[in-house]
Amino acid sequence: MIGRRVLLAGGAAVLAAPARAETPHRIVAVGGAVTECVFALGVGDRVVAVDSTSRFPAAVRGLPQIGYMRALAPEGLISLNADMMLLSADAGPAQALAVLRAAGAPIRSIPEVPTGDGIAAKIRAVADALEVDGRPVADTVLADWQSLDAPIAALRPVRTIFVLSASRGAPLVSGAGTLAAAMLAAGGAQNVVSGYNGYRPLSAEAAAQIAPEAVVIMDHVLQEIGGIDALLAVPALAVTPVVRTRRVLAIDGSYVLSFGPRAAHARRDLAMLLHPGAPLPALPARAWT
Template sequence: MVRRTVMRFPPRLRPALLRVAVLLLVLSMLTVDPLHASAPRRAIVVGGALTEIVYALGAQDSVVAVDATSTYPPAADALPDVGYMRRLAAEPLLSLAPDLILAIEGAGPPAVLDQVRAAGVRVLDVPDQPSVAGVHDKVRRVAQALGRSDEGEALIQSLDARLAALRPVEGAAPRVLFLMSVGEGAPLAAGRDTPAEAVIRLAGGVNALDGFTGFKPLSPEAAAAARPDVVLVPTRTLAGLGGAEAILARPELAGSPAAQAKRLVAMDTMLLLGFGPRLPEAVAELAAGLHAKGP
């Protein structure tokens, strides 16, 4: 596996590097062929779902770097890494002389993206709505920005056809508790209006927690009220919390139907929550796990 290079610069060098980066950016703009000026040649992609869309459109040759959430496809690992999407810095971005930055909603900090815009770089903010319509919108925005609108419409048609081909789920909808570990303390549980709730619903399940919006630490009271039939976690959380047996044996979960039936499903984070072009595969995999017979 190719290890991605993470771009970091010592603080004392950053002012000089920023000046050099702006100069490189200006020179790159001056050398663009006017006949092809509308199609970006040096794009940075911030957001795993956007990176997947770029590759699905066949536009990866225009990408010079991605962020840390861009873990698929594996070929993206060969590109420079500009850091985590919410903790970007202007110097690494500008040093690559980009002519476009595709940034998923929530990327930032906003002041950094404003600094990049002030240097003359186009930054396209892409909304991140966890729905099929939201995936359509992402694809269209990215495709238009890259001059590949026809390919974008073809990708949307393929996505819709793959979703339509999924077998209908039979039987009662299981109550699903999504948990995600973010360091020390209680894991976070997904409430309403979250990507986790949306994908659970698409896969024929019901979110076990609907008394709050967003993500909150799982309290013993909330866990007892949830009574999940299945616990759903990202694969990193599975490892971070000690594996399936350890998670189901936690005091707040030990008495739940999920623990008694040993029902836990683990999936790749970006596949599960990214709402990108792999959404049909995510729904199919999750539905198979939620409706499987036995542990």
């Protein structure tokens, strides 16, 4: 076994983690926003592996992949000999995290709060774990985010639904308590799906009642469905005003929904898709965008 050993304790196999160095130099980043934070803080060269949701910046594409953040395998993680594992609070499953903690793995859970203050807190949490100064990046991202608050609040909210998938008939749409719902609100949209948290199929009857003006969907999902015509042919969407307006807004999910260092710019881009020509302030290009 490379870089790890198996200890028997109480009849169960427990993975032994490597000793923690004073300053982390071998970092595993789990969660797209977490990975972006590491690179924005200038220590991306220390990252030795990332999960499949980590797609930015381009440098991550050549790094070893550990799989999906909600389906982590503890043995594979331990074998990387990391001296810091930065895990999104959404990472899992719980059993895998329990094994890692029992092994003494150097885990730091990073909070996921989809607000301007939450993004700044996320950046600071990553910086604290890596023993670097996160205030310049966190403060700049928060200032950019807040500069959009009043201009977007002055816009008429667009009645919108977020479609996660539609390949099996009824589209799966976002209710409350999701990153999609949070970004829709931040971008000047009214999520007209209400009454539940998470994602559920949308019936034609419910779609006709809520009458969305626009559909937001991830670009790769729209492509898999077969494009706008195929999407609007789905019975639940065929009864909505979107059939006439064709306001289907394709987004890069890893950009718009990550709530990381690029979040303020993503918020503005989404708001401009929803409100073409809106007088929103331009945001300066940042080193991490």
